[in-house]
Amino acid sequence: MTGTATAIAHPNIAFIKYWGNRDDALRLPANGSISMNLAELHTQTSVSFRDDLRSDILTIDGKEISGAALARVKAFMDQVRRLAPDAGYAEIVSKNNFPIGVGIASSAAAFSALALAAARAAGLNLKEKEYSRLARLGSGSACRSVPDGFCEWNYGSGDEDSFAVSISPASHWGLIDLIALISDTHKKVGSSAGHVSALTSPFQSERIRTAPERIAKCRQAILEKDFKALAEVSEQDMIMMHSVMMTQDPPLFYWEPLTIRVIKAVHEWREEGLDCFATIDAGPNVHVICTAEAAPTVREQLVKIKGIREILSSGPGGKAELL
Ligand code: DP6
DSSP states (O other): OOEEEEEEEOOEEEEEOOOOEEETTTTEESSOEEEEEBTTOOEEEEEEEETTOSSOEEEETTEEOOHHHHHHHHHHHHHHHHHSTTOOEEEEEEEESSOSSSSSOHHHHHHHHHHHHHHHHTTOOOOHHHHHHHHHHHOGGGGGGSSSSEEEEOOOSSGGGOOEEEEEOGGGOOOEEEEEEOOOSOOSSOHHHHHHTGGGSTTHHHHHHHHHHHHHHHHHHHHHTOHHHHHHHHHHHHHHHHHHHHTSSSOOOOOOHHHHHHHHHHHHHHHTTOOEEEEOOSSSOEEEEEOTTTHHHHHHHHHTSTTOOEEEEEOBOOOOEEO
16 A cells, blocks of 8 residues: 655653563553653654555664664554554654664654554554554653653553553643753663563562652642652652662663763752752763753753763653644
8 A cells, every 4th residue: 555644753751760561562561650742852754655665664864774673663563554454564764853872762752753654654543542552562651752741651451551641731831851961872772671671670669669659749740830849759760760770680770970970960959949850761861850940050050061962952842743
């Protein structure tokens, strides 16, 4: 069959982190999570099903992709073909306006945009929760990039109801994420491999057990725009996830010396009354989340820290959309 569609999606930054799966193949998470989409960063993906193709082909930022990255996308396209058996193979062209593979959730933006574009190009007309569920099969955190603004990925009882929903729209709270880029090299061990061995850390089961309390606190903090409460619960959750990562077998140590320097600086600024906190995904970069009022001062302070390569800035982003 032939069919073309283009979609755009934002990456997201998690306040309550997803780490570990109860089912790795279906990406059913070990715990629920909450995140904010990032408006200024985006991935745009076009999918064209073509009768002349004997396999899916993929181009990212002008470069033809092969190997593991292509295999992952092909496996995802197989999921789309399960829903649309006549779809055949597709040419997929994706563009990012931010560096990929450095811990700023490129897979979240990538698979949410791909879910929308591929499903539509295959002639499917899905509801938001079905797009979110489909995106989850490509990358867990991608399900949170489908709905608008601040999103919660439900633990769910299984494949059918493990998807993300919007807690509040992007317009609800003008938080700013200042992303301090500490390294732009590709990480050695990505999250997919990390999730698989999360349970080898003795701390993972306790992190999972106590996650619902943090989810409830985080959701309430967002709804009430209570920055202090959001800062406390998010930082605690981030440190818990990295404690699990560092104590897994094999251990994953994503932090660089500069990562810790930024965390400590953020703590000092908060003590001095600036509304800011730090959160970090599977990489060394620090996301400094602040209120719109605090953002200019926090940025001025961040710029003074030697070694930070670049500071990206973003407010809350909207949902993934078909163009
Ligand atoms: C540390 O969604 O990237 O960013 O499902 O294997 O693609 P895969 O994993 P991924 O894991 C994200 C982990 C995290 C925390 C988070 O975003 O919740």
